[in-house]
Amino acid sequence: MGGDVGPDVTLAASESFLRAHPQAELLLVGLEEVVSPAAMRMPRATAVVASEVVSMDDSVEIALRKKRDSSMRVAITQVRPDPQTKVAAADACVSAGNTGALMAVSRYVLKTLPGIDRPAIATTLPHSQGGFTTMLDLGANVDCLPEHILQFALMGSALVGGLFGKDNPTVGLLNIGEELIKGSETVKHAGELLRQCAEQGGINFYGNVEGNDIFKGTTDVVVCDGFVGNVALKTIEGLASMLAGVVKQEFTRGLYSKMAALVALPVLNSFKKRVDPRTYNGASLLGLRGLVFKSHGSADAYAFEQAMHRAYSAVSNGLLDRVRQRIDAGAHFLSTSTASEAVVPITKT
């Protein structure tokens, strides 16, 4: 039901997804009048009915406490193992709904994995070497402790394994310089912790990276505080959108430009395909006892389908087990006693 457009996008994506994966089965969660007819016409699709919908403007509070039978909550509940049988109805949940609500409800319904204080949001961005940089956290967590950044590093390493089958991905710590002495107190301590964990084999730590390294592809994973990650991601979106607008303006300004656009169209399309943000749609909510993927709210059917493919890859590659194993490997550095001594922001009295 989610996203700026709703079922027109998600159902069209679902049909295409089912065609692409002959083994896949879908649970379509939503209002009865929407999902029942849709499930009738799709092979391997089952309707799961919910009586209400979390809107894009609903507060976390409303999503969590008032709308207990929302399609979002019912969808997330599908990936929670049954207490008796230990089996869940679905392997992964994909939603284009309100991010804050999705995170809060996921956390409430699924709970975090042992060793994880705060779930994170991770996404993948294309880099200039033709691969992808996985970046987290993207806004779920502000005022992070160094231990949280280590959790992000462990979960991000697992995600690269889960999405791309790469087992020992490199991790960079987003900072304002390569030198160890650079950065805020929290980031410097996070760097120490990442180095210690790497010495024990928990992660493959590269060291500090800077903002431009995200697009250079210096490391497979880039970790940062959710505030910094959110600002960086939205800045990227803003610049990309401005540049796309300027290209369009320039190629439609007058007759010659329009003719040039026609001639250059195959090249422009090939360019567009390589940097199309729709291709990279689908952020992962990590650190929960179940797999949840978040599509951009403005996704069209093509973009939403990519988020579904991403979820499918993650399930096929055993992402949840990979996350558990990584956290076990770093468990020694994630103890609460360590965290409690660390950097704590003191608020004004």
Place this chain on the structure above:
Amino acid sequence: MGGDVGPDVTLAASESFLRAHPQAELLLVGLEEVVSPAAMRMPRATAVVASEVVSMDDSVEIALRKKRDSSMRVAITQVRPDPQTKVAAADACVSAGNTGALMAVSRYVLKTLPGIDRPAIATTLPHSQGGFTTMLDLGANVDCLPEHILQFALMGSALVGGLFGKDNPTVGLLNIGEELIKGSETVKHAGELLRQCAEQGGINFYGNVEGNDIFKGTTDVVVCDGFVGNVALKTIEGLASMLAGVVKQEFTRGLYSKMAALVALPVLNSFKKRVDPRTYNGASLLGLRGLVFKSHGSADAYAFEQAMHRAYSAVSNGLLDRVRQRIDAGAHFLSTSTASEAVVPITKT
């Protein structure tokens, strides 16, 4: 002497700058064999000789303590008023040297203005409405207090006046959402302080903005902690550089693409001109008792000249007085007693 290329760039830019401004006079600061012949052949140029040069790799320590007769230090000294006459040899200093060294030496030689704890680095970025967003701080200060962010807001407002003659620019606080409750503790407190200062007329505060607002042109000024600003700026540079690379690859891949590039060249050039980062070269070091501008180290002559034009505009529009006035207007909220109560990061013991 500074920058990746050195005098070949800065002297070519100087000649072009002098042609553009028939009233301007230049002091060319550097090694004698470089600046003396250059000053001979340029009108209204005077050589100021220094015996050594701060290299791009020199540490702040070396720039500050060892190279006391560096061209960087001598150039900055030109904008320091003589203790007796109160007159400085130059109105502004422009350098393409090492940023860390430039900031440290500027701070040592010039000192900060009363009411300013930490000088900031500000730059201007083009936005989709055809104007500019002025953003600070860009890396000089990490672990900022809310009071520092207010100082950035006051100085940034003065800079927009100094560069573009706009007297009541709007200020946005870079955050991860528009709502007051969003963000880190420091940012939330900074928001309160900015609102209080705006009520007294010290600034024109818009409220929270997000990363994409930088390119939407939502506000004239965007303020943030230097860590966040540095990451955002370098991310922008990284994405721009990757996109430029992909465009180039696509337009040179095979015969048809090369032909299309030829046809599209006027349009591509017009696009390039609008988003060319060289045009926006020249960051301001704010909060010092003198005007210092920092060119990108990789600047070519065209880019370095833009930084010089920027410095010229700032002097013509009385930037230094504008900064002093803004700080006076916000003085009540900048008192040290307020600052000492604020958010302080506690380091691990």
